[in-house]
Amino acid sequence: MRHCITPSDFTLKELDDLFDLAADIEKNPEKYAHACDGKKIATLFYEPSTRTRLSFEAAMMNLGGKALGFAGASQSSAAKGESVADTIRVVSCFADIAAIRHNKEGAALVASQFSDIPVINAGDGGHEHPTQTLLDMMTIRQLKGRLSNFTIGICGDLKFGRTVHSLVKTMARYEGVHFVFISPPELKVPDYIIDLLDEKGYTYEECIKLEDVITKLDLLYMTRVQRERFFNEEDYIRLKDFYVLTEKLMRSAKKDMYVLHPLPRVNEISVEVDKDPRAAYFKQVQYGVYVRMALILTLLGIRVD
Numbered sequence: 001m002r003h004c005i006t007p008s009d010f011t012l013k014e015l016d017d018l019f020d021l022a023a024d025i026e027k028n029p030e031k032y033a034h035a036c037d038g039k040k041i042a043t044l045f046y047e048p049s050t051r052t053r054l055s056f057e058a059a060m061m062n063l064g065g066k067a068l069g070f071a072g073a074s075q076s077s078a079a080k081g082e083s084v085a086d087t088i089r090v091v092s093c094f095a096d097i098a099a100i101r102h103n104k105e106g107a108a109l110v111a112s113q114f115s116d117i118p119v120i121n122a123g124d125g126g127h128e129h130p131t132q133t134l135l136d137m138m139t140i141r142q143l144k145g146r147l148s149n150f151t152i153g154i155c156g157d158l159k160f161g162r163t164v165h166s167l168v169k170t171m172a173r174y175e176g177v178h179f180v181f182i183s184p185p186e187l188k189v190p191d192y193i194i195d196l197l198d199e200k201g202y203t204y205e206e207c208i209k210l211e212d213v214i215t216k217l218d219l220l221y222m223t224r225v226q227r228e229r230f231f232n233e234e235d236y237i238r239l240k241d242f243y244v245l246t247e248k249l250m251r252s253a254k255k256d257m258y259v260l261h262p263l264p265r266v267n268e269i270s271v272e273v274d275k276d277p278r279a280a281y282f283k284q285v286q287y288g289v290y291v292r293m294a295l296i297l298t299l300l301g302i303r304v305d
């Protein structure tokens with residue numbers, strides 16, 4: 001049985017196949033409308049979510065299946081002290097596949113070890129968020145026509161942002177990607193990610209000011225300061241508005257420098273940027289449904305010819 005706990009659960013060839021499938025789903029949705037008739041996805045969300053949970057549920061419904069689950073740990077037996085291991089064993093009796101989001105790093109991996117059905121990591125604490133990476137990559141591929149030879153700026157909370165960790169680890173598997181990490185010193189990308197880049201000989205730079213580097217970027221990935229992972233509110237308040245991407249800043253960027261953001265946005269992208277044709281963050285949400293449909297089909301081993 002296959003799970004999706006980290007993007008490295010897939011080879012580059014498998015990732016390519018997944019993106020091809022997602023692109024075909026975008027073009028021919030009716031072909032896939034009954035591929036999962038009679039199947040169910042369980043969405044087990046112990047942490048807040050709008051996009052990710054609804055996107056998984058919409059993906060299964062678009063395939064003809066159904067969705068069940070809970071939104072918030074307080075709505076589940078976790079509030080009574082049940083372990084993730086026991087919950088997933090129970091859920092395995094109700095559903096064919098599960099997507100789990102949890103505040104603890106490693107929770108999805110533990111669930112996969114006790115599950116009788118494929119488990120998808122929909123975010124585990126400040127660690128990883130592989131399906132966000134799949135949709136980020138799909139968006140980049142559709143907009144740029146390639147997944148290699150870029151200078152990508154990643155800006156904001158690089159320490160706690162799980163989408164950043166999964167994205168860097170995945171993009172580093174492609175040729176010629178140069179990373180520009182833009183963050184306040186307190187929110188730098190974790191050492192283990194830097195070590196991984198060093199080990200593999202990838203090029204990267206770290207800096208504090210977005211305006212110093214924006215002109216050279218081919219892509220800019222903005223992120224929210226992850227309030228819920230801070231140890232104290234004062235630090236959050238001091239850092240929360242460190243970056244604001246404005247129309248004025250966008251004027252100094254390349255004409256085809258797309259801006260991505262996993263959302264939710266707080267203040268880090270001014271709403272005036274939304275009308276810029278390079279603002280790709282709402283497109284990402286749409287690609288998220290196609291890629292999750294492709295992932296569900298792949299993990300359930302369903303082929304549509």
Ligand code: NCD
Binds near residue numbers: 052129132223224264
């Ligand atoms: C992200 C997450 O949950 O990590 N959101 C999402 O799934 N699109 C990013 C965030 O919350 O900042």
